[in-house]
Every structure is written in structure tokens, then in C-alpha cells.
Amino acid sequence: MFPELFSIGSFTLHSYGLMLAMGFIVALLLLKRIAKILQLDTELITDAATGSVIAGIVGARLLYVLINLNSFIASPLSIFYLWEGGLVFFGGLIGGGIWLLYFAKKSNIPLLKFLDVFSPVLPLAHGFGRIGCFLAGCCWGKSTESFIGVRFTHPKTLCGTNLPVHPVQLYSAFFLCILSYILYRYLIREKSEHGSSAALYFIGYGVFRFFVEFLRGDDRGSSIWGFSPSQVMAIFLVGLALFLFWKIRRDKA
Numbered sequence: 026m027f028p029e030l031f032s033i034g035s036f037t038l039h040s041y042g043l044m045l046a047m048g049f050i051v052a053l054l055l056l057k058r059i060a061k062i063l064q065l066d067t068e069l070i071t072d073a074a075t076g077s078v079i080a081g082i083v084g085a086r087l088l089y090v091l092i093n094l095n096s097f098i099a100s101p102l103s104i105f106y107l108w109e110g111g112l113v114f115f116g117g118l119i120g121g122g123i124w125l126l127y128f129a130k131k132s133n134i135p136l137l138k139f140l141d142v143f144s145p146v147l148p149l150a151h152g153f154g155r156i157g158c159f160l161a162g163c164c165w166g167k168s169t170e171s172f173i174g175v176r177f178t179h180p181k182t183l184c185g186t187n188l189p190v191h192p193v194q195l196y197s198a199f200f201l202c203i204l205s206y207i208l209y210r211y212l213i214r215e216k217s218e219h220g221s222s223a224a225l226y227f228i229g230y231g232v233f234r235f236f237v238e239f240l241r242g243d244d245r246g247s248s249i250w251g252f253s254p255s256q257v258m259a260i261f262l263v264g265l266a267l268f269l270f271w272k273i274r275r276d277k278a
Contacts, residue, residue, distance in 0.1 A: 028161045028181045040160035048153025049078060052146045055209070059142055062213050070142065073128045077121040077143070084120020085112035092246040092254060111163075114151065115258040121147075137220030137269075144226040145208035152201035159194035166191025167242035184243075191240045197233075204229050218277065224269035231262035 030038045053074060060070045089111045090097055090104055097104055129139040158164040162182030167190060168174075174189030184190070204226070212222045238245065238256045245253035252260075 028179060028183065041157040041163070044153050044157030044160065048150040048157075051153065052150035055149055055205075056142070056146045059145065059209070059212065063142065065142065069132060069134075073125060073132075073139070074143070074146070076128060077124045080124035081117035081121035082112070084123075085114060085117030088113040088116025088119070093244070112154075113255070114154075115255060115262075118147075135219060137223065140223035141212055141217075141219060141221070144222040145205045145212055148201040148208070148226065148230065149205040152198045152205065155194045155198040155201065159192060159198070163243070164194055165242050166193035166240045186242070190242055193237055193240050196237060196240070200233050200237075201230075204233075218273045220269045220273050224266045224273070226266075227262045227269070228266035231259045231266065235259040235263075 027040050030040050030043065032038070053071065056070060056074055057067050059065075060067045086104070092113065093111075125139055125143065126136060128134075129136045155164075162177040162179065162184040165177065165184040165186070168186065168188045169191050170189070173192065175192045176187060176189050177184035178187060207229075208222055208226055211217060211225065235256050238253050238259070241253075245255065247254070249257045
């Protein structure tokens with residue numbers, strides 16, 4: 026749609042980068058609100074969030090490079106061209122998760138409680154990122170003749186077709202914002218067990234991502250047992266959610 030908003034000299038403001046920045050700011054505001062409601066150290070939570078964003082971007086880019094390794098062998102420096110797109114969410118989830126695991130242990134905060142705090146924040150930031158994908162024309166959907174189809178006609182769009190396609194980026198953004206609101210309302214209620222909000226996020230996003238993958242039209246990587254790599258990771262995410270639900274129930278017994 027609008028991969029580049031404007032240019033001043035050698036500086037170009039890319040819509041994808043702008044939406045990532047906006048997502049981080051809005052998510053940080055929500056995170057501080059949650060920390061205040063749950064009477065947590067706001068500065069500590071902010072430090073954790075900043076580190077998780079950096080680790081998440083590194084993880085998201087690294088997984089994308091690994092999935093598309095042949096494309097980067099000829100031009101290794103293009104690994105750093107983030108404005109051209111190329112972040113795999115599950116890589117970011119792994120990278121950010123590893124950082125939060127380290128930070129929770131270092132700060133002596135129960136890991137499940139820590140994950141709960143971030144569970145409504147992550148889908149909100151992710152939703153802004155998906156809007157950025159739509160504006161940049163990356164992560165596009167399969168061709169469709171329905172009225173909801175969109176065409177990416179900008180000469181610098183990343184979409185590989187001029188045919189009308191499913192706006193899967195907007196499907197995802199809408200779902201993620203709804204999921205964020207549900208998790209926020211659930212988290213701030215009284216007597217929610219540690220880990221339950223995180224488990225709801227894992228199962229909610231895992232199921233949605235598994236099915237929305239069938240509408241994706243961009244390169245999904247090498248098939249694994251007939252599924253895309255993202256679908257396999259989504260299955261793992263649902264499995265992790267079920268394990269957390271089992272652990273919560275066992276601890277209550």
C-alpha cells in the first residue's frame with residue numbers, strides 16, 4: 026500500500042518501521058497500566074520489556090534468515106535491511122521469551138506471573154506490526170475473487186502479485202487487538218491463577234495462526250509433514266498452553 030511515507034534527503038520513513046515503533050509505545054503504556062494495577066515495579070517491568078523487544082527483533086530476523094538462507098548467501102549485508110520486511114513472529118516470540126526467562130530469574134519474579142503480565146501486551150504490539158505488514162505489502166494472502174480482496178499496486182510494495190489477495194495482515198491485526206483486550210480484562214480480575222493468562226494467549230494465538238496460514242500467499246518455507254513451519258510452531262504453542270493448563274490444575278489440587 027504505502028511502504029514509504031516520505032523522504033527527506035537520504036532519510037526515508039518506512040511505514041513498517043513506524044508501525045513497529047507505535048506498537049512498542051502503545052504496548053509499553055498498556056504494560057505500565059497493568060504493572061500499576063497489579064502493584065508491580067513499573068521500572069523493572071519496563072526494563073524487561075525493552076530487553077525483550079531487542080531480543081525479539083533479533084530472534085525474528087534470525088529465524089527469517091534461517092528459513093530463507095539461500096536468499097542471503099549472495100548478499101549477507103541484506104540481513105540487516107529490516108525496513109524491507111522479513112521478521113518471523115515465532116522467532117521473535119522465542120527470542121523475547123528467552124530474555125524474559127533470564128530476566129525473571131535474575132529479578133526473582135515467578136516466571137508464570139511474569140508471562141501473564143506480558144500476555145495482553147504482546148498481541149497489541151503484534152497487531153500494530155501486522156498493520157505495518159499491510160502498509161508495506163509483505164506477508165500477503167492468497168488470491169481471492171471475493172469483495173474483500175485488495176491489490177498491492179505500489180511499485181515498492183513487497184507483495185509478489187498484482188492480483189487481489191486476502192488482507193491476512195488485517196485479519197491478524199483485528200484478531201490480535203481483540204485478544205489483547207480479552208486477556209487484559211481477564212488478567213486484572215481477581216484470583217486469576219499465575220500462568221492462566223499466558224496459557225490463554227498461547228492457545229488463542231496458536232489456533233488462530235494455524236488456520237490463518239492456509240490463507241497466506243507468500244513463501245511459507247519448506248513444508249514439514251504437510252504444514253508450514255509457522256503451523257508446526259503454532260501446534261507447539263497450543264501444546265505449551267495445554268501443559269500450562271495442566272500444571273495450573275495440578276497445583277490447585
